[in-house]
Amino acid sequence: MASITIKDIAKMCGVGVTTVSRAINNHPDISEETKAMIMQVIKDNHYVPNNSARNLKRSVSKTIAVLIKGITNPFFNPMIQVFEREIQRKKYSFILQRVDEKQDEIEVAIELEKEKRLKGIVFLGGYFSHSKEKLDQLTVPFVLSTIGMTEEFDPNDYSSVSVDDVKESYKIVDYLCNEGHRKIAIITAPMDDVSIGKLRYEGYKKALKQHGIEYNERLVRPMREDIDSYSMENGYEVTKELLQSGEEFTAIYAVSDSLAIGACKAIFEAGLSVPEDYSVVGFDGLDISFYYNPSITTIKQPTEEIAQETIKILFDLIDKKITHAHKTFPGELVIRNSTKRLN
Amino acid sequence: MASITIKDIAKMCGVGVTTVSRAINNHPDISEETKAMIMQVIKDNHYVPNNSARNLKRSVSKTIAVLIKGITNPFFNPMIQVFEREIQRKKYSFILQRVDEKQDEIEVAIELEKEKRLKGIVFLGGYFSHSKEKLDQLTVPFVLSTIGMTEEFDPNDYSSVSVDDVKESYKIVDYLCNEGHRKIAIITAPMDDVSIGKLRYEGYKKALKQHGIEYNERLVRPMREDIDSYSMENGYEVTKELLQSGEEFTAIYAVSDSLAIGACKAIFEAGLSVPEDYSVVGFDGLDISFYYNPSITTIKQPTEEIAQETIKILFDLIDKKITHAHKTFPGELVIRNSTKRLN
Missing domain, CATH: 3.40.50.2300 (Response regulator)
Known part of the structure; x- marks a missing residue:
């Protein structure tokens, strides 16, 4: 079927092309009302913006990867939801990469870095027993989220978010x-x-x-x-x-x-x-x-808070506001029915 | 740190560059033993192949996306594992994209198609009530996996795998x-x-x-x-x-x-x-x-079988061996302890 262009949308809305572009790109200089009207017309007509600069920007240079070690752990589900939302809110695209228990996550990350030109990486869960030399091979900012690290690692070499x-x-x-x-x-x-x-x-x-x-x-x-x-x-x-x-x-x-x-x-x-x-x-x-x-x-x-802080630190690293950070959240002892007091 | 090249690896292994390349690319003309030796040396030296043709091939033109509707359903976990394994086995790269319950998965797919130049799409789970016109906007092969379709859809317009x-x-x-x-x-x-x-x-x-x-x-x-x-x-x-x-x-x-x-x-x-x-x-x-x-x-x-068949059909579509296919697997009634006979 013939493609609808941004000009067609502008005509249907009775506005200029710039206004349509502003609606699509969430530009502040457009009223919420006009934006809503334009987005509805875009939706009704199945228009997909394909401005090449925009595509280039999103696909080539602005991607965050989240690498998850181990697939069956439902613990990560609510965290992934937060990662996805926060990364998209920053107008980055988001790659979710599952790492097999036997795979080396740094190797996977290095490979992804080259293929997708990543801007940042979140390592989620699992074992983490790599050498400093190994970590140094990563050329983009990264955060270790809910990963326990032993004391031999120098805290200046990485960033982390987890409970104690x-x-x-x-x-x-x-x-x-x-x-x-x-x-x-x-x-x-x-x-x-x-x-x-x-x-x-x-x-x-x-x-x-x-x-x-x-x-x-x-x-x-x-x-x-x-x-x-x-x-x-x-x-x-x-x-x-x-x-x-x-x-x-x-x-x-x-x-x-x-x-x-x-x-x-x-x-x-x-x-x-x-x-x-x-x-x-x-x-x-x-x-x-x-x-x-x-x-x-x-x-x-506190999975949501941990996920949110992970993304905050990652973007602070990307924006060079910090060189590294470590944040520890408290957990909560929840007493339920699987335990009893012994006499 | 200075990058190790494929020549360095070849030298360390006492073989030619072609042999190293064959080991990396899983070429059939190399013994398992030689391959294992070379891969070990590659691993020990943290060498990451970065032949640009290979990267280009993998990142630009050979990607399969799996779009999952709804995030909290653990039903999909074993399926994702199979998708990942089978897609990587075919030397394609794999994108996992979660679709929000309120999002339109076809719009997400069209956007992804443009950004990542996909070769194929798996839609996994959720509602599917799109018009034929909407489906026609997808330009690459796709399979609907564990998605119930109503009768108004013409089975010639799509492929599917599920139970009845x-x-x-x-x-x-x-x-x-x-x-x-x-x-x-x-x-x-x-x-x-x-x-x-x-x-x-x-x-x-x-x-x-x-x-x-x-x-x-x-x-x-x-x-x-x-x-x-x-x-x-x-x-x-x-x-x-x-x-x-x-x-x-x-x-x-x-x-x-x-x-x-x-x-x-x-x-x-x-x-x-x-x-x-x-x-x-x-x-x-x-x-x-x-x-x-x-x-x-x-x-x-039978989640594993469903996932395997989904990928098989997708690659048959990509290879133009078929124009569409529908496969229905039987489920199994498993009687356990949550039910009792009434007298």
């Missing part, structure tokens, strides 16, 4: 201890992993120590490496093994809500119940932690 | 009827919506009719439009209203598993239980339908 995983983890294990639990199993990351799972494990050890509880390594259960990490299935399989081991415990701390749900399922299948036989706590504050039966006691992360 | 939503929906309501339920509420799409929700509602009506059950419109509960559609929250709020209405019923058919979980939560909060007081069934076969307590009776969609 050690502190929040301490908070929920401290809660279990105060409820009288002393035999607390943990489902966490494998020991060779420096991700958030490791940091949450540090918080667990710290809380036990604070309460004078002896550390029992048979209650420390790493996720299985042949199953999606932090997933319901992983929590389910690990808890089945834990129950079969005959090791005594009264509570399970799973370092993600999805793991906690899998743990509950394994307990139900063994003919036992939560919290009567075992208390179970998670981490993250996913919607499902509220809807599950019983609802899951957890640490709620 | 009417038939599968009939199957699960028929199951409830055979278990003795005659007062079956449904949580479904608003009546002005022609999406899969509408088709599943058709299957519901058909099953009631088949079993000689009178249709009661007070048991037909549309999702709320101010909450994410097909979400747990929507099922929760709609079920709270249903319970408060005082209308009698023995079972709820929620047209997605997420809605079903929300329905269960509302029942628990009213101090009642599933399935003792109310049977609840869903649709989709999400992982959580197995892990929920009680596990949810549902129709399991």
